[in-house]
Amino acid sequence: MSRERSGESGTVEDDEVLDALFATIEDRKERLPEGSYTASLFTHEKGENAVLEKIGEEATETILAAKDDDTEELTAEAADLVYHLLVLFAQNDLDVADLRAELRDRF
Numbered sequence: 862m863s864r865e866r867s868g869e870s871g872t873v874e875d876d877e878v879l880d881a882l883f884a885t886i887e888d889r890k891e892r893l894p895e896g897s898y899t900a901s902l903f904t905h906e907k908g909e910n911a912v913l914e915k916i917g918e919e920a921t922e923t924i925l926a927a928k929d930d931d932t933e934e935l936t937a938e939a940a941d942l943v944y945h946l947l948v949l950f951a952q953n954d955l956d957v958a959d960l961r962a963e964l965r966d967r968f
């Protein structure tokens with residue numbers, strides 16, 4: 862069942878949120894607006910290493926939350942991890958559709 866929620870970027874169904882988030886990431890990549898955290902990952906002096914480091918951090922924080930049996934924190938850290946993975950996809954000219962296709966092929 863899909864639920865509709867309002868976030869900072871508008872209202873979106875739960876099952877559409879990955880695509881909406883990825884479209885936002887692509888928009889930040891193209892426009893590089895000032896004040897955008899996503900844009901800062903595309904222009905970082907460390908290059909791709911900036912997002913790779915964040916993925917490492919968020920993966921560690923996800924593991925620690927699981928070890929603590931803290932399901933709320935686990936959900937939040939997993940969301941941070943997925944967001945940074947999607948930024949990495951955009952940096953490598955991949956699309957969220959590529960991830961869907963890979964998962965579907967294994968199903």
Ligand SMILES: N=c1c2ncn([C@@H]3O[C@H](COP(=O)(O)OP(=O)(O)OP(=O)(O)O)[C@@H](O)[C@H]3O)c2ncn1[C@@H]1O[C@H](COP(=O)(O)O)[C@@H](O)[C@H]1O
Pocket residue numbers: 869870882885889896897898899900918940941944
């Ligand atoms: N989903 C996310 C998202 N998840 C995590 N983050 C950012 O990722 C960072 C995570 O870092 P940490 O948890 O280490 O927190 P921190 O202490 O701020 O870390 P540092 O950045 O200081 O190292 C934070 O700055 C979060 O704000 C995100 N930033 C943006 N998005 C989405 O991207 C959209 C566009 O955001 P902007 O690019 O900022 O316009 C937003 O509307 C959201 O939908």
